[in-house]
Every structure is written in C-alpha cells, then in structure tokens.
Amino acid sequence: MEYRIIKSPSQGTLDILNRRKGSGNTSPIGPVDAVGLIQGRIIEMVCAADVAEKAVGVTVEDIKGSCPQNMIMLAIFGDTASVEAAMEEIKQREKRGTEEW
Amino acid sequence: MEYRIIKSPSQGTLDILNRRKGSGNTSPIGPVDAVGLIQGRIIEMVCAADVAEKAVGVTVEDIKGSCPQNMIMLAIFGDTASVEAAMEEIKQREKRGTEEW
Amino acid sequence: MEYRIIKSPSQGTLDILNRRKGSGNTSPIGPVDAVGLIQGRIIEMVCAADVAEKAVGVTVEDIKGSCPQNMIMLAIFGDTASVEAAMEEIKQREKRGTEEW
Amino acid sequence: MEYRIIKSPSQGTLDILNRRKGSGNTSPIGPVDAVGLIQGRIIEMVCAADVAEKAVGVTVEDIKGSCPQNMIMLAIFGDTASVEAAMEEIKQREKRGTEEW
Amino acid sequence: MEYRIIKSPSQGTLDILNRRKGSGNTSPIGPVDAVGLIQGRIIEMVCAADVAEKAVGVTVEDIKGSCPQNMIMLAIFGDTASVEAAMEEIKQREKRGTEEW
Amino acid sequence: MEYRIIKSPSQGTLDILNRRKGSGNTSPIGPVDAVGLIQGRIIEMVCAADVAEKAVGVTVEDIKGSCPQNMIMLAIFGDTASVEAAMEEIKQREKRGTEEW
Numbered sequence: 001m002e003y004r005i006i007k008s009p010s011q012g013t014l015d016i017l018n019r020r021k022g023s024g025n026t027s028p029i030g031p032v033d034a035v036g037l038i039q040g041r042i043i044e045m046v047c048a049a050d051v052a053e054k055a056v057g058v059t060v061e062d063i064k065g066s067c068p069q070n071m072i073m074l075a076i077f078g079d080t081a082s083v084e085a086a087m088e089e090i091k092q093r094e095k096r097g098t099e100e101w
Numbered sequence: 102m103e104y105r106i107i108k109s110p111s112q113g114t115l116d117i118l119n120r121r122k123g124s125g126n127t128s129p130i131g132p133v134d135a136v137g138l139i140q141g142r143i144i145e146m147v148c149a150a151d152v153a154e155k156a157v158g159v160t161v162e163d164i165k166g167s168c169p170q171n172m173i174m175l176a177i178f179g180d181t182a183s184v185e186a187a188m189e190e191i192k193q194r195e196k197r198g199t200e201e202w
Numbered sequence: 203m204e205y206r207i208i209k210s211p212s213q214g215t216l217d218i219l220n221r222r223k224g225s226g227n228t229s230p231i232g233p234v235d236a237v238g239l240i241q242g243r244i245i246e247m248v249c250a251a252d253v254a255e256k257a258v259g260v261t262v263e264d265i266k267g268s269c270p271q272n273m274i275m276l277a278i279f280g281d282t283a284s285v286e287a288a289m290e291e292i293k294q295r296e297k298r299g300t301e302e303w
Numbered sequence: 304m305e306y307r308i309i310k311s312p313s314q315g316t317l318d319i320l321n322r323r324k325g326s327g328n329t330s331p332i333g334p335v336d337a338v339g340l341i342q343g344r345i346i347e348m349v350c351a352a353d354v355a356e357k358a359v360g361v362t363v364e365d366i367k368g369s370c371p372q373n374m375i376m377l378a379i380f381g382d383t384a385s386v387e388a389a390m391e392e393i394k395q396r397e398k399r400g401t402e403e404w
Numbered sequence: 405m406e407y408r409i410i411k412s413p414s415q416g417t418l419d420i421l422n423r424r425k426g427s428g429n430t431s432p433i434g435p436v437d438a439v440g441l442i443q444g445r446i447i448e449m450v451c452a453a454d455v456a457e458k459a460v461g462v463t464v465e466d467i468k469g470s471c472p473q474n475m476i477m478l479a480i481f482g483d484t485a486s487v488e489a490a491m492e493e494i495k496q497r498e499k500r501g502t503e504e505w
Numbered sequence: 506m507e508y509r510i511i512k513s514p515s516q517g518t519l520d521i522l523n524r525r526k527g528s529g530n531t532s533p534i535g536p537v538d539a540v541g542l543i544q545g546r547i548i549e550m551v552c553a554a555d556v557a558e559k560a561v562g563v564t565v566e567d568i569k570g571s572c573p574q575n576m577i578m579l580a581i582f583g584d585t586a587s588v589e590a591a592m593e594e595i596k597q598r599e600k601r602g603t604e605e606w
Contacts (some may be wrong), residue, residue, distance in 0.1 A: 010457035039447040053111035154212035245342040253311035354566035414558035443548040
C-alpha cells in the first residue's frame, strides 16, 4: 500500500476526488484541513476502509480508478491530526500482516 | 488466492461492498458479525464461490472489480465462526491443488 | 490454459455464470451434473469453444471477464462424463500444440 | 503474433465471433470452410488486416476483445486454401520485420 | 512520473486533450503558450494536481486514460514560464520522496 | 514507440481506423496514398500528435485502443512522402530524448 497526505488541498484537487468517489458526486466533500490517500489492491482497500471508518473525525471515500466500479484508492478527509491518526492505524494493521483486520 | 477477515465491519464498509456486488444493490446485505474477502482470478473465484455456497450460515457475493462484469473478489457474510469455516474449507481445496473442486 | 471441474454446482454458482455468459441471461442454464471451466487468452478460448461445441452432451458458453465483450473463460455444462470428455479433448488438442485445431 | 486455424467451425463458434466483430452483428458471417485467427497488438493487427484485405477469397473482421473498441484479434473467413494463403502472407510480412507492410 | 512540455501546441493537440479532460468538454482550453504533461499512477497524479493548482498562472486538468474515470495524465496549461515553474515544483516534491506533499 | 507504414491501405483497413478515431466516425478519412501508425503510451502519443499536426500534407487521428477514451495509437494519413516525413520527424524527436518536444 502507498500513502500520501495533502495538507490544505486546493478546490481543484477536491473537485477531482469528488468527481470520482464511489458514493457519487451529489454530496461533494467541502474544504478540509487534510486529505490522506491510500492506493492498493481492492482486497486491501476494503480492509483499510474499515479501519478508517472506525477512526474518529474522518470521512472515508473510495475513489474510482481505471473503470467506474474499480476501487484502487481511498481518500480520508478530516482535520490533519485525525487523518494522520487514521493513516497510522492502517499502517500498523498492514505491518502486522495478519489475515484478520 | 488471498484471504482477509473483517470482524464487525462498519456500515461504510458494507456500503462499499453492496455497491459492487454482482447480484445488484437492490437487496443490500445488512449488519453482520464478519465478512471474509477472497481475491483471485475469475476461474478460482467461481470454484471458491461454489465451496462457500455449499457451506452453512453464510451468504456469498461476487464483488465487481475493475469493470462491471469482472469478478476478482468474493465476499462471504455471516457469523464469525461460519465465515471462518467457509474460508478454511476454500483454503483446503486450494491446497489440494486438483482440478476437481 | 487452466482447467477446473465443479461437480453438482450450487444454484448460486450457476447464477454467477448465467449473469456473465456471452449469449445473455435470457435463457439461463438450469441445474446440471457438472460444469467445466477453462481460462485462457481469447484466441485459445475460441479454439477450445469449437472443440467443445463439437463434443456431445454438453452446452458451451463464453463467460465475460473484465469487460462486457471480453471472453476469458469458457463454461461447459452437462453430465459429468460428457464434461470430462470435452475437457480431455481440449487438453489433447492443446498438447499437440499445432496451429490447426 | 499468434496464429490458429479452425476447420469447419461450428455454428456456436461463429456465433461467438459474430457477437464480437467490429462491423457489428447486423450481417453475421454464415457457415464457412475455415476461419483463421490472429492475435496481437493493435498496431500489428491493423497491418495484418490490410494484408488479408488484399488477399482473394477471404472476409476479414476485427474481433473486439476486452472492451468494445479494442481490437486484439482478427478473424479471416473463407475456404481453407484462401484462409491458409492469407495467413501465410501475413507470416511472411511479419518475418521480414520491416516497418513498411 | 514522466514529464513532457509542448510549446505552442497545435489546435489538433488541444482538441485531443479537450476531448479527454475530467471536467468535460463544455469549456475547452483555448490557444496557450505551452502545455505540460505528467503521467503516473493515480495517487501521484492527485498530489501533483494539488501542487500545480497552487502554482500561479496555470490551469490544471486531469486527462482521462483507458476508461472514462481513469486519470493517468495531468495537463498543465499556461504561459511557458508558469508551466515550467509548476512542473519544476512537482519534480522537487517528487524528489523529496516524502509522504506529505 | 513503434512505427509502421501501410501503402495504399485497403478500404477495409480505413474502415477499421475510421470506426476507432477519437474525432468520431462522422467525417471518415477517404482513400489515401499511405497511412503511418505509431503506438505508445498516452504521454508520448500526445507529443507525437503535436509534431505530426505541425507537419504539412498529413491528417492526424488518435485511434482508440482498449477502451473508448484510451489513446494508444496515432494514424497519420496523407501522400507517402508526407507521411514518411512526419514519421521521420517524430523519430528524431524521440531520439533526442528531451522533455521538451
């Protein structure tokens, strides 16, 4: 899995993410402090999404990749500390390397 | 084949899976104890689906991947023990490595 | 090419195959004794389909893969002996390795 | 490039090819003596199509692969001798390995 | 990531880019001094887009690749100096190799 | 990048290219002396298209590949000398290997 954090993402960057999120573009994510990005295979992304969903203070969206139904990237929106905490938790789970998440 | 188990999956995670399941989103899977995920090539997934379908206490769904008709992931929903039993059975079959499943 | 045989396939497995067959879902394949699966590149699948079509006692369907028009898997439906005979014939042809099928 | 010839192709095999040909399914190819199949990258397939189009006694169709607009396979329909001659001509051109076809 | 700059792009080249940009073809980009192109994986492209969006004097567009929702290329339109400055900034960020952009 | 030239392309070959060109099939390219084909990644193809657009006596079209919005091949139509000159110019640019085209 690969990880990136963008602090104070520009509106154009949010537009790109909003156009591609799995839940549709009807309720776009507004200005946020930070957005965390995680890229990987679909089985890993579902697990990472569950970890992030259970974290506090963040909104999780799967971002469509090379085809409409393909989820190869997660975006985690929120204040910087919450996004970093959610990302850290996912890294810890990945490091453990167990089947159970 | 790769295997993952998510215990007490969050609603957001179920939403992601429901949006992608092959049987459509009209009868979404509700809260479950656990969800098992298996990723592999289509020929393996059809065999694994059949093993899981014949297990008790679980619901099996093929999850669409990079294009609408592509099945690269199975999700097995149910109580934790049943999901683990179905996953174990599939692993045994894979280990035998025979053509006949 | 890869080969698998599922004996007494469950209804859920037949549903997955019926949703993806190239001839459409209007005349679904009903309960069968066995289903043979063959996965490969499109040029090999067309040749294998022709061998299976000429075998007796089986129904052949191309199963759509990662995109609607993609055929990467064949399913051969029928009684166990007929499916096994058709699969064996395809393996013999593949082993000969000639251009002519 | 890869080459295969199917002699006396079954109706089911022609149906599979007719469902996927680039010119649409409105004027399906009927029973033929033989069908030659060539698989390769798109740039090679366009060149091979041109060689086959200039051969006598054959009908050339591009067969859609993993997505509607993808041409990864050519089918050359006709009597056995004509199909073999067209295939041989394409192999000769490929062997020369020049940019000009 | 890979980088290219086209100076005084032709109208045909702008047409190709306008047909593929993520924000749609309703407000096409007109004649510009230069266009910078960056190709990479989706996680890198989102980060690069954010850097370019925060640069001055340029317009950033994600260019659809092999499927409608796929972003594998960014195009940065503007006067030559501004495009070069934005590209240079992205290269510096890439070189630092940190998770935070 | 890969290069091919077809002299006196057949009508069937032009039909294949016309069905796939990015500008649509409404104004098909008619009989031409020669067609040059170039295959590569999208970032290279945009640059090559710009070089060809600035050459004289040729018409440039991007040919859709494995999905509708994917451009993996350029076709350059015109008299043989003009097509060869445009192809040569693109090769020279590729050989220089600089970011600026």
